[in-house]
Amino acid sequence: MADTLLKVEDLALHYRTRGGAVRAVDGVSFDVKRGEALVILGESGCGKSSLARALMRLLPRNLAHHGGRVSLGDTPISELSDERFRREVQWSRMALVMQASMNALNPVVKVGEQVAEPLRELKRWPRRRALERAAEVFQRVGLPLDFMARYPFELSGGMRQRAVLAMALVAEPELVILDEPTSALDVLTQAAIMNVLKELKRDLGTSFILITHDVATSSELADRVALMYAGELVEACSAARFFGEPAHPYSRLLMKSVPRLHERERPRAILGQPPSLLDPPTGCRFAARCPERFARCGESPPAFALGIGEGAGESRHRVRCWRYEPNGGGGHG
């Protein structure tokens, strides 16, 4: 499809450890359209940061396996050599704001210089031109221009996070991946950063992948939601569908576990623990905790396409659950 910006098929990232391979990302497929915000939601340890690193090719030393096909626009980026990927894609077309990166700013370099740095490094822009562009991005993310001459320790946490965002945006990437961008901030600052992201999406048409464990944060920006569980995506659909009427039993339980104002029903915890990624079960990875499991769940389910509630055209609602097997015995059909 022409308006598809990112297409990811069968992405995998496994780590080598003494106990064996940790299958942190295990056969993940999804796409992102131009101008769209996809939220990747999942509890701690399910592989969200690993997914971001696999997309950005930020691979650790103890890599056991990195696989899958990824294209960005018309470019099959997974086929590029590491050198071409670094030169032509990483940070310039696809940028990542890493978890806690606001604490990783260089303490002895002025913030303006740091924001301008990607342009000087990647595009070889002269200093003055790069600083002019950095000033534009400062305004975009709501940083006062006189902060260009400050050092990171002279900025609050929220302002540092805006600076990190400015650094990701300065080379005008088509896609920005944000890994828990607001989880270290207080709620008012979180809301201010989410507003900046919404404005960027509206004004620049930037596509986002927002990675978070926080359902409330995710609902702010999401056009679509993909829910991750134990290294796999279990459901991907429009945000309206996910927050209103999710299909996968895990999605439904997750939504019931979120505390809400004005609701009598108390939030319910999901019993049990996710499986180890060292030796995940061969069948459905959620089965051990699933109140709806049946015999079929001993086999690994594929992602079934659901045709309901997504409007005309190709369905983009995928659910990895045997209950949705067409003509299957699971009941939801």
Ligand SMILES: Nc1ncnc2c1ncn2[C@@H]1O[C@H](COP(=O)(O)OP(=O)(O)OP(=O)(O)O)[C@@H](O)[C@H]1O
């Ligand atoms: N370099 C590594 N070597 C071995 N195991 C790793 C490595 N990095 C991550 N893991 C493991 O991979 C799994 C997924 O980790 P990851 O950080 O991607 O999850 P996450 O969903 O982002 O969690 P969180 O929200 O807590 O950061 C975890 O079990 C983690 O312990």
